[in-house]
Amino acid sequence: MLIRPTRRQFLASAAALPLAGLARPARAAVAQMSIGTRQIEVLGRAATVYGINGYDGQLGFYGRAGDRFQLGIQNDTDKGIVTHWHGQVMAAEGQDRSYTGGGELAPGAVDQMDFELTPGTHWMHSHQLSEQMLMAAPMICREADAEDIQEHVIMLHDFSFKTPEEILAVLGGSDMHAGGASGGMDMAGMDHSGGDMSGMAMPGTAMTDGMMVHANDVAYDAYLANDRALADPEVVQVEAGTKLRLRIINGGTATAFWIDPGLLASTAIAVDGSPCQPLAAKAYPMAQGQRLDLLVEIPPEGGAFPIFAQVEAARMRTGIVLATAGAKLARLSDMAEADSPNLDTSFDAGLRAVNALPERAGRTAHLMLGEQPGYRFTINGKVHGEDVPIAAKLGERLELMLMNTGMMMHPMHLHGHHFQVVDVGAGRFNGPRRDVVAVQPGGVVTVAVDLDKPGSWFLHCHHLYHMATGMMTEVLVS
Incomplete structure (x- = not known):
């Protein structure tokens, strides 16, 4: 999932596409991205989830500052989809379906997109319950002043073998935006008509500063980093004595995480795709939908270095491993030794914007x-x-x-x-x-x-x- 310079050539070739706004429901002639289903393995079980695939078959989209998101995206599912380009603030209202009256991208139809990309670490996802079923992907626009170092994207998810409709039913709620939701697609190919839903709700209630607080109202089957649980993590090859930029996206639907770089020196350089004054911390909070760009330093002696994402107010965790050539890889537990704290505002309180808004009345x-x-x-x-x-x-x-x-x-x-x-x-x-x-x-x-x-x-x-x-x-x- 490294940034690939050849994407610039692809974007340039896409410039010849017709600019038709949001085409619905007619099928366009050309599409370079598609939304469909795919198979992954979670905890030894097969699961059918969604995917938003680029022209080269990889999940998501990668560009550079100055490029345009100028292509067709096709719905290869049998459900209507409301797409959202999260963080792409230069997209006009009509280029993003997640607004009142935006409608759905019908099955088989293609949206022709055309807007200048917003630099930074962003992502794309559905604006429906289908987001729970991994209908999400990175949407990276590499900054013009980005340091010329290795980069890697980490996409976090909370995963359940239950459908989102089942999860919501156990929570006791009803979907007010049900049009084009997951449509009951079964993530494990199983019949849930009379399934046991016990254990779905998670207590997670505690007193903090004299107030009752609650986290994690859904008990998930697994937590994933780039589609993999910590029992079988992604291992990223790195070089000793170098720096690495991690572009981390919390695609969890109901889960906040703490990012723990472990033994590595680290510095936050951007949040939600916007640059910030560098700030180091032992752990970094990430609420749902947030992004974190982290610079980490690989020691000269090399080794294997896990990057953990631990669930808020809980012991569960996921993550990836950064490893130099020949490093020994130890088996990692998906449970930390102790619960992490609840998210608070202390990290944001220490952050300072690089491009602060000017003072003005409002x-x-x-x-x-x-x-x-x-x-x-x-x-x-x-x-x-x-x-x-x-x-x-x-x-x-x-x-x-x-x-x-x-x-x-x-x-x-x-x-x-x-x-x-x-x-x-x-x-x-x-x-x-x-x-x-x-x-x-x-x-x-x-x-x-x-x-x-x-x-x-x-x-x-x-x-x-x-x-x-x-x-x-x-x-x-x-």
Whole structure:
């Protein structure tokens, strides 16, 4: 999954494609990417999942700063799909189906895409329950000033042999966006009509700073890094005495992780595809949908070095191994010695944006994040469909004050924009540029955004089942 320079030639050849906007439902003549099903093995069992494949058969898309995402993407499944180009802020509303009225890419149909790529570590995924079934892939645009060193992408997933509809039923919720969901595709080719769902819900409740908090409301069968569990991890060949850039994507639908580089010296250089002032930590929190670019240093003596991703507030973990030639590989446990902590805002509080927003006047929208009986998650007491969208003007500076009154962390994502974190409860600061921010239970986080393009832009929790059961609204820019 290394960045391949030959992709530039491919993108150049794609420039001759017709620019037809979103073609639906007619089938276009040419497609360079496809969405379909594939087989992987998890814990010794076969599983059918989705995949978003590039022209060369590899998952995802890789380009360079200045390139355009100018190609056709074809739906080779039998279900309608709502695609989302997460982090691609130069994509106009009509180039991303995940907005009100965006519709589905019909089976067999092709969307003709054409927009300039946003540099950084981003990703693509469906905006439906099918995201749980690995309908997601990297979408990397290598920065013009990226250091000329080896790079590797790590895509994290939480995995269940149950369908997302079964998971949601056990949680007690109902999907408010059911159109074009997974359609009941069975991930293991098994009949679940009378299956035992005991053990699906996970307790994970504790007291933190005097408040009851809860994490991991789905008990997954496995956690994957690049489609592999830690029992059989990916091993990446590296050279002793060199640096490596890890582009890490949390594609988990209901799981936050702590990234543990172990013995390696490490530095965060970008979050959510936006550069930050270098910051070193022993472990790095990643909420659902977030990305982390990490520089790690391979010691001159070489060896084998696991990079762990440990589940928030739990012992389960996944990861990959970086190894120099001839290094001995030890068997790794998928359980850490102790639970990791709950995510908090301490890492974001230490981050500083490289490209901070200029000081200017704006207005503030107050958003209360809550939960109701029946597994309903709300914004200002309303579920999506009952909510009042946030009306805004093109060019306006808008601040979103996100107040979490519930007991679960909410990773809040705004489509079409990169905001700046300006307050995590300890005073104003020039925090990181992001498109997903974690709001911990009882926490208040304020982000600022310059609304630079018209359209309907979803604002939602990136915990898939919280979004599906109501925690979504829109910012309407006109």
